[in-house]
Each structure stands twice: as structure tokens, then as C-alpha cells.
Amino acid sequence: MPQIAQLAETWSSQIFWLLVFFGITFFFIGRLMVPRVMETVALRDKQIGDDLAAAQSARDAADEREEAWRTRENENRAAAQALIAKAKSDAALSNEKKLAEAQGRLDARLAEAEQRIAASREEAMGEIETVAAEAAQDIVQRLAGIKVTKPAANKAVKEAMIHG
Template identity: 60%
Template sequence: MPQISQLAATYSSQVFWTLIFFGFVFFVIGRGMVPKVMATVDAREKQVAGDLAAADAARSAADAEEEAWRVQENARRAEAQGVIAKAKADAATASESRLADAGGRVDARLAEADARIAKAHEGALAEIEKVARDAAGDIVSRVAGLKVDAKLAEAAVKEALHG
């Protein structure tokens, strides 16, 4: 077993070269290079985490924007509904007032016409009375040969006409 039979002759060389090469590995590779490799990994993980956070923030911002847009849109829609309702109400009021206006004019003309009719009626009645008085005077003078006073004849016509 060379590990034991050569022990006395080789242990110092083995320990010395292990120290040299393992020392090199530790100081150059372990202390010098490994921290850089791990720093790269850490930087990458940080970047990935940062990117994920940024994406998350962007998404929530987009959500908030959409929500705000929706609120605004609803407000606009309500506003538009209000405008439409107001326009409808306005139109209804306007047409109502115009209808009332026209109705008033029509009533006025009806009343005027009624007045004219009544006046014509009265005129006609007066005419009839006059004609009847004259006719009654004539008839009396012709039939009885009497001269009837106009005033008396008028009273008699009035009595006969109006009862």
C-alpha cells in the first residue's frame, strides 16, 4: 500500500503541493472568481425582480386608468341622458305652450264670432220688429181705415212678439 509504505518519503511533498494548489484554488478561484459569478447571479435576480415589479406596477396603472375611464364614461353617459331628457322636456313644454297659444287664439276668434252672431241676431230681431210695426200699421189702416199711432203699434208688436 503505497499510501503507507511511501508515507515517510512523500508526506512533505504531498502536503506542500496540496497547500500550493489548494491555496491557489481558494485564493484565485474561490476568493477571486466565485464572488463575481455570484454577483452576476444576484444582479440577474435583482433585474428579474425589478422587471416583474415594473410590469406589475404597469398593469395596476393600466387597471386604474381603465377604471377611471369607466367612471368618466359612466358620468358622460349620465350627462348625455340628462341632456336628452332635458331636451325632451323642453320640446314638450314648447309644444304645450304653442298649443295653448293657438287654443287661446282659436277661443278668442270663436268668442268674437259668437259676438258677431249675437249682434247680427239682435239686428235682425230689431229689423223684424220694425217691419212688423210698419206692417201692422199698414194692415190696420187698410182694414179698419184707422190711423194708428206708431208708438201704439210698436207696443202691440212687442207684446205679440215677446208675449
């Protein structure tokens, strides 16, 4: 095979050119490109580190603001609840006062009505006594034929109402 026979003649030339191209490739990639890539990676790592530090700083600041907001919100909530409690208390006192005033007016009306009823009862009792005395005079005169005086009839009716 002629291809294998040529191998010995061209082998040293191929090795030489392989080493030349490997050296050139190593020089360009190893000495020129890799340091630039490594520098870019280092800058990127530094930028990421700086960004992470800034993000942590921003998170800490946000946490502090949130805690301050929560504290302020809790204070405002407590103040609002105190205002509500005071308003309820004031409303309850006002309602109690109004109810007491209304109860006083109702008690006064009730007392006045009871006085009118008592006066009407007394008046009615007086009229009943008068009517009963007149009826007793009339009954005695019709049944017994005796004429009874008005004071005697009134006296008898009063005694009967007391005992009856």
C-alpha cells in the same frame, strides 16, 4: 456452430468496447449536452413565467382602463339623459307657452266674433221688429180697415215677442 464458439473468445472484447462507447456517450450526453438542454429549458421556463407575469399585468391594466372607461361612459350617458330630459322639458314649456298664446288669440277672435254675432242679432231683431210692425200695420188696415200708428204697432210687436 462456429459463431457460438467464437462468442466466448470475443465476449470480453465486446464488453470492453461496449463500456468504452457507453462511457463516451454518457460523458458527451450526460455531462455536455444534458446540462445545456436543461439550461435552455430553465431559460425557456423563466421566459414563459416572465411573459405570463407581463400578460397578467397587462390584463390587470386593461381591466382598470376598461372599468374607468365604463365609469366615464356611464357618467356621460347620465349627463346625456339629463340633457335630453331638460330639452324635452324646455320644449314642453315652449309648446305650452305657444299653445297658450294661440289659445289666447283664438279666444280673442271668438269673443270678437261673438260680439259681431250679438250685434248682428240685435240689428236683425231690430229690423224684424220694424218689418213686423209694418206688416202688422198693413194687415190690420187690410183686414179691419183701421189705421194703426207706428208707435202702437211697435209696442204690440215688442209685447208679442216678449210673450211669444
